Amino acid sequence: MNAIEIHDLHKGFEGFSLKDVSFSVPQGTVMGFVGENGAGKSTTIKCMLNLVKKEYGDILLFNKDHVEHEQSIKKDIGVVFDELHVPETLTATQLDKIMKKVFKTWDTNYYFERLAQFNVPKKKKIKELSRGMRMKLSIALALSHHPKLLILDEPTSGLDPIIRDEILDLFLAFMQDETHSILFSSHITSDLEKIADHITLIHNGEILLSESKDALLYEYGIFKGSLEEVNELPEHAIIRKRNGVFGIEALVLKKEVNEIFKLERPSIEDIMLFFVKGCV
Numbered sequence: 001m002n003a004i005e006i007h008d009l010h011k012g013f014e015g016f017s018l019k020d021v022s023f024s025v026p027q028g029t030v031m032g033f034v035g036e037n038g039a040g041k042s043t044t045i046k047c048m049l050n051l052v053k054k055e056y057g058d059i060l061l062f063n064k065d066h067v068e069h070e071q072s073i074k075k076d077i078g079v080v081f082d083e084l085h086v087p088e089t090l091t092a093t094q095l096d097k098i099m100k101k102v103f104k105t106w107d108t109n110y111y112f113e114r115l116a117q118f119n120v121p122k123k124k125k126i127k128e129l130s131r132g133m134r135m136k137l138s139i140a141l142a143l144s145h146h147p148k149l150l151i152l153d154e155p156t157s158g159l160d161p162i163i164r165d166e167i168l169d170l171f172l173a174f175m176q177d178e179t180h181s182i183l184f185s186s187h188i189t190s191d192l193e194k195i196a197d198h199i200t201l202i203h204n205g206e207i208l209l210s211e212s213k214d215a216l217l218y219e220y221g222i223f224k225g226s227l228e229e230v231n232e233l234p235e236h237a238i239i240r241k242r243n244g245v246f247g248i249e250a251l252v253l254k255k256e257v258n259e260i261f262k263l264e265r266p267s268i269e270d271i272m273l274f275f276v277k278g279c280v
């Protein structure tokens with residue numbers, strides 16, 4: 001089963017549109033949703049959550065239409081945005097009382113255990129918490145009704161590497177249950193490299209690729225050389241080319257290239273740059 005299935009999603013704003021966005025997130029996997037600023041990640045996520053009305057296209061969450069079954073679906077979803085959208089004068093303890101009324105499955109013990117684990121003070125007002133603490137509070141809030149799907153919109157942006165690592169560990173712990181799934185939007189590609197099973201790249205409102213991370217990292221290679229050397233590569237092996245510091249760089253399909261060409265292993269960031277900035 002797919003936790004998320006999006007087909008031909010379209011949403012237009014003045015000067016920007018999501019164009020036929022399609023991808024799916026199999027249950028039990030983490031999808032890294034990557035793209036530069038303004039690529040359309042948050043708009044896609046907001047359409048999924050029906051916070052922004054789509055123009056057309058189908059969105060299925062747990063095989064159910066996201067609008068028709070909105071109420072029942074949302075019980076099984078935890079959402080983390082890059083900011084905590086609750087009144088700043090509230091404390092974590094006060095939020096517990098509110099969340100109890102929102103979710104029947106709200107687990108107060110589990111919530112306070114997470115706060116203790118993350119060292120988030122219970123009695124401080126949100127405005128007095130550091131950005132890292134707010135994000136951890138936001139994650140505790142998203143987890144404590146025991147969702148099956150986490151939708152994370154830049155949950156690690158603006159955080160230092162140590163806190164980011166701790167937060168990634170929390171998500172990995174969440175994934176120990178094989179019925180759980182995560183959609184993780186980020187432009188911190190190293191975070192996605194650690195946690196994602198699949199990568200979807202969006203650029204200017206269009207999906208440029210949606211593939212298994214291992215396939216991307218192990219099936220692609222980078223060849224660096226002069227224009228003449230790059231021209232010796234079989235044409236069908238070349239995915240994208242771009243100007244490098246000392247010549248031309250080509251992203252190639254490893255299996256289509258003779259071993260005499262020395263290839264470097266790409267990172268997700270390299271692949272993203274080739275697709276966004278390179279040419280065919």
Ligand SMILES: Nc1ncnc2c1ncn2[C@@H]1O[C@H](COP(=O)(O)OP(=O)(O)OP(=O)(O)O)[C@@H](O)[C@H]1O
Nearest residue numbers: 013014016035036037038039040041042043044187
């Ligand atoms: N409510 C809105 N009204 C008009 N334009 C909008 C609205 N929401 C988003 N946009 C535009 O849609 C485009 C995509 O924005 P979006 O927030 O989806 O990108 P993003 O990939 O999440 O970027 P970032 O990584 O910076 O958060 C941007 O050009 C943005 O200005």
